[in-house]
Amino acid sequence: MSLRPATPVLAAFGALLALAGGEAAHAVLTAPREAARLQAEARLVRDLGLTDLALFTEARYTRHPSLADLATAFQDNPLSFDHFPSGSLIAPPEHFGPTALSFSAGDLR
Amino acid sequence: MTALNRHRALLDFTVAALARRRVKTLALVAVFAAVVFLLASAMFFAASLRREAEATLAGAPDLIVQSLSLGRQTMIGAEAVPQLAAIRGVTGVEGRLWGYFYDRINGANYTVMVPDTAAMMPPPGQVILGEAVPRLRDFKWQGTPLFLSRREGDLVRFDIARTLGTETALLSADLILMNEADFRSFFNVPAGQFTDLAVSVRNPRELSTVVAKATIRLPEARFVTRADIARTYQKLFDWREGVMVALAFVALLAFAIFAADKASGLSAEEAREIGILKAIGWDTRDVIAMKLWEGGLISGGAFLLGTVLAYAHVFWAGAPLFAPLLKGWAVIYPEFRLTPAIDALQLGTLFLLTTLPYAAATVVPVWRSAAADPDAVMR
Numbered sequence: 001m002s003l004r005p006a007t008p009v010l011a012a013f014g015a016l017l018a019l020a021g022g023e024a025a026h027a028v029l030t031a032p033r034e035a036a037r038l039q040a041e042a043r044l045v046r047d048l049g050l051t052d053l054a055l056f057t058e059a060r061y062t063r064h065p066s067l068a069d070l071a072t073a074f075q076d077n078p079l080s081f082d083h084f085p086s087g088s089l090i091a092p093p094e095h096f097g098p099t100a101l102s103f104s105a106g107d108l109r
Numbered sequence: 110m111t112a113l114n115r116h117r118a119l120l121d122f123t124v125a126a127l128a129r130r131r132v133k134t135l136a137l138v139a140v141f142a143a144v145v146f147l148l149a150s151a152m153f154f155a156a157s158l159r160r161e162a163e164a165t166l167a168g169a170p171d172l173i174v175q176s177l178s179l180g181r182q183t184m185i186g187a188e189a190v191p192q193l194a195a196i197r198g199v200t201g202v203e204g205r206l207w208g209y210f211y212d213r214i215n216g217a218n219y220t221v222m223v224p225d226t227a228a229m230m231p232p233p234g235q236v237i238l239g240e241a242v243p244r245l246r247d248f249k250w251q252g253t254p255l256f257l258s259r260r261e262g263d264l265v266r267f268d269i270a271r272t273l274g275t276e277t278a279l280l281s282a283d284l285i286l287m288n289e290a291d292f293r294s295f296f297n298v299p300a301g302q303f304t305d306l307a308v309s310v311r312n313p314r315e316l317s318t319v320v321a322k323a324t325i326r327l328p329e330a331r332f333v334t335r336a337d338i339a340r341t342y343q344k345l346f347d348w349r350e351g352v353m354v355a356l357a358f359v360a361l362l363a364f365a366i367f368a369a370d371k372a373s374g375l376s377a378e379e380a381r382e383i384g385i386l387k388a389i390g391w392d393t394r395d396v397i398a399m400k401l402w403e404g405g406l407i408s409g410g411a412f413l414l415g416t417v418l419a420y421a422h423v424f425w426a427g428a429p430l431f432a433p434l435l436k437g438w439a440v441i442y443p444e445f446r447l448t449p450a451i452d453a454l455q456l457g458t459l460f461l462l463t464t465l466p467y468a469a470a471t472v473v474p475v476w477r478s479a480a481a482d483p484d485a486v487m488r
Binding site: 027069 | 117120121122123124125128158161162164165166167168169170173175180181182203205209217218220222224225226228229239273276277278279280281282283284286305307333337338341342345406409410413414416417420421424425435437438439440441442443446448449451
């Protein structure tokens with residue numbers, strides 16, 4: 001019996017589904033370990049009193065966006081592009097408030 | 110059983126027809142899968158970071174009080190501590206000492222901090238380091254001391270008490286934890302001065318009242334609540350995901366043009382094929398079922414491939430494609446592992462956004478030509 005044309009395609013789908021299943025199993029199996037890791041992180045946050053993620057370390061206001069000065073982002077001149085590349089990936093903090101030029105946080109989105 | 114056999118036969122026919130245009134089909138699946146891969150990677154990455162921030166920063170201080178002067182944050186005096194502690198509902202006020210240190214040797218910015226709890230406090234002359242500091246300084250053996258230079262000709266030695274693990278790198282990669290006395294002498298901070306104050310409040314629902322009362326006592330101060338921190342991160346990840354999705358949207362648009370061209374502008378060859386099928390007795394239903402199989406195979410296969418690759422990229426390989434984008438000019442980039450977090454709703458939306466339009470674009474023109482007279486189509 002010769003191979004039906006759809007068989008290799010279905011086999012490829014099967015392989016992809018198996019891989020997706022493997023990834024789902026990975027997500028489920030690592031969940032307890034990851035939960036423990038998140039707990040360790042939460043403990044560290046409590047012990048040290050941390051407020052921010054150490055994701056962007058290039059500037060003060062990207063390292064601690066939640067505690068940034070009110071004028072740090074876009075500080076060099078009005079409407080200037082941000083100095084640091086990650087500044088373009090960070091939104092102004094929620095509690096930024098209206099500026100003297102009455103831009104609100106929403107306008108800077 | 111007959112319906113199953115019919116579909117099996119239709120599937121065989123569809124695959125054979127696609128195999129005749131092998132290069133075109135494979136190129137289409139590859140482009141489609143690449144678009145799905147980019148969008149799904151951005152989604153997985155943002156969902157995972159958001160979950161990480163939500164889970165960990167829930168333990169952040171209830172309220173941070175900063176002193177503002179000349180439009181900038183300045184040191185806050187210890188005299189503010191009793192003023193805040195006297196507010197009803199406040200259970201504790203801690204002066205926090207932290208700041209930044211620019212490392213002249215490798216250009217990295219470290220965050221130097223005095224821990225809140227005694228358990229994490231290193232002994233005098235010693236520091237606890239985040240994962241990235243010894244990595245960047247290239248410490249090869251245990252017991253290598255850390256030398257920090259504040260200016261030309263200055264060198265301060267600290268012994269390393271221990272290093273924080275990579276499992277908390279996303280929060281602690283650039284940290285240098287110091288004893289309070291060491292911190293004050295290293296940064297020349299006089300006694301009675303703090304970077305900011307951490308206030309704990311007994312009932313979180315009283316926080317806004319506490320802030321209102323504290324504003325009266327310290328009118329020049331700025332108050333950042335834990336909810337503000339959470340909102341900042343929520344917004345930050347929405348923003349970042351938005352940037353990535355905006356980039357991927359351009360790819361999606363290009364793909365839409367590609368797919369629409371491929372799917373709706375039915376080539377003369379395909380139109381003739383449909384005409385022949387109709388002439389040899391295929392039903393319009395059969396032709397549409399065949400084309401649905403075609404659209405389903407291509408879009409379903411590309412979606413599956415793109416999503417599976419995106420998962421492997423983000424959670425197994427650590428999102429190497431996004432790292433340079435996130436790193437910017439920073440010298441320190443934490444070596445962190447992400448917790449798999451999949452937003453089923455987002456994934457479902459991505460599935461509908463990518464596969465349904467393609468299936469529709471395949472079927473509608475076919476339906477138009479399949480419903481027509483075979484003789485007219487073949488001409």
